[in-house]
Amino acid sequence: MGADGVRAGRGAGAKGAGTGGSRAKNGTAKGGTSGPPGKGARGGGDGGGGKPRRPRKRRVLRWSAIVLSVLILGTAGAGYLYYQHLNSNLETDDLNLGDHRAPEPTPNSAGQTPLNILLIGSDARDSKENQKLGGAKETFGGPPLADVQMLLHLSADRSNMSVISMPRDTLLTIPKCTDPDDGKVYPESGPRTMTNESLGRGGPGCTVATWEKLTNIHINHFMMVDFAGVVSMADAIGGVPVCVDKNIHSRTSEGKGSGLKLEKGTTNIKGEQALQWLRTRYGFEGGTDISRAKAQHMYMNSLVRTLRENTGLTSPNRLRKLAENATRALKVDPGIGSPLKLIGLGNELKKVSPERTTMTTMPFEYSGARVVPKPGDAEQLFRLVRDDIALDGKGKRKPAEEKLSDDPAAPDGEIALQVQNGTRTATEPAAGGRASAVAQELAGLGFVKAAPDTSASVTEDRTVIRYPSVDLEGDAQRVAKSLGMPLSSVKKSTDVSGVTLVVGADWREGDKPKKAAKQDDSTPDSADALSGSDKKACMKVDPNFTW
Missing domain, CATH: 3.40.630.190 (LCP protein)
Structure with a gap:
């Protein structure tokens, strides 16, 4: 059974999952439930x-x-x-x-x-x-x-x-x-x-x-x-x-x-x-x-x-x-x-x-x-x-390189710094007011141009400092040093327009992010991992459905 004819648009076609009605082909973009056993809701x-x-x-x-x-x-x-x-x-x-x-x-x-x-x-x-x-x-x-x-x-x-x-x-x-x-x-x-x-x-x-x-x-x-x-x-x-x-x-x-x-x-x-x-x-x-x-x-x-x-x-x-x-x-x-x-x-x-x-x-x-x-x-x-x-547990994490920037940092009071609240996780809402609170902490450390950016919607497991270009790397590293953060937490990114500190889930309270403990890099048992090389895998059949 071919896929021809499965081309209708959103609400009228399977090709492209019913989302392709007016979308062009060839690179031109447009313009039940699981339950506990016995609860088959869908x-x-x-x-x-x-x-x-x-x-x-x-x-x-x-x-x-x-x-x-x-x-x-x-x-x-x-x-x-x-x-x-x-x-x-x-x-x-x-x-x-x-x-x-x-x-x-x-x-x-x-x-x-x-x-x-x-x-x-x-x-x-x-x-x-x-x-x-x-x-x-x-x-x-x-x-x-x-x-x-x-x-x-x-x-x-x-x-x-x-x-x-x-x-x-x-x-x-x-x-x-x-x-x-x-x-x-x-x-x-x-x-x-x-x-x-x-x-x-x-x-x-x-x-x-x-x-x-x-x-x-x-x-x-x-x-x-x-x-x-x-x-x-x-x-x-x-x-x-x-x-x-x-x-x-x-x-x-x-x-x-x-x-x-x-x-x-x-x-x-x-x-x-x-x-x-x-x-x-x-x-x-x-x-x-x-x-x-x-x-x-x-x-x-x-x-x-x-x-x-x-x-x-x-x-x-x-x-x-x-x-x-x-x-x-x-x-x-x-x-x-x-x-x-x-x-x-x-x-x-x-x-x-x-x-x-x-x-x-x-x-x-x-x-x-x-x-x-x-x-x-x-x-x-x-x-x-x-x-x-x-x-699969076979890879080894390589420690991040701690390399000081060749770009000298500006005086603390001249570093323009945006602060974003990234404390939301998959299971917890964002901690309220963290961008403003951390901006105040930074101002107390001498970074008087630190300002909260409440327009951003971000999530980070650990606090990170981003900068857009090499001429701001030294400034970003200076902020990290003042907070006792490792240089590995400073990352270049085109997603920001200036030095930006994203407060992560590790800093939901207090005046500094928590020091990172040695992380467990093992895959959770609850992920039910299966290796692609397992040729012996065989599905167990419910006795009520055998013949």
């Missing part, structure tokens, strides 16, 4: 029943796994005309629709920076293909939801890759987003809004903005695909091996379930059967979205290994089919809006072996039938990604 993921809503979280891997087929394998056009044809297949959309960007990471000693790519799966059911594959006819024509969200982090040195899945019903604040199509402004949401609603607030760029607001991780690109795109690309790949420990048939007496039917052991699945695997909740042990997420992680890892080994993909015709289906199925940001750019990205990702690939789920805890980031553990996982620390 039954849609496996076929309807109950309140008509879309399938539940974590199809991330269903789509992201397929998306990676393009990235890891790459494709080559058969001449200029064919390349132009592939190029015209791709649709693009704006990268970030919010009014704030997370700061770019500091390059390592070799000048390399990490790559962060948000993979999005839309549940749009506004074409015949997607409606047939997605079920829940009552939802036809409704706004699309970002039911699959996964952040792929490629390390600066390209030695390892980490992936974080976010439950689709995570409760959080969606930032203000402006739809470039019609200029509609969606105001910042309340703190208990499901993350998957971000897609309907202007497009995938709002989902990117939501991730950056929550994690403070700078996202470089996004890729999005829908139901029909999953099936067409899975067909083109030709089969991915998956394993179950018993015969399974995902179907309840009420007709719920994905319909997946497999025999015990390992089976190569493709096309619609692959979509069934990735959507199955009824049948895997536990019957929740957590077990579905595990199945999706297993599928993705298996897909990566399959593509690296080129199993079944040596035929030029099969490669062309994969290229054709992939470019038709994907919506991306302009930064990767051509086959050549996707190939370049794929070549970067190919540098990482399965052994250094780690799949995780954002640590969470239940809040009624929904989930919220788990205090401590979620921020720990986000920090590891921000600091480019491998989640």
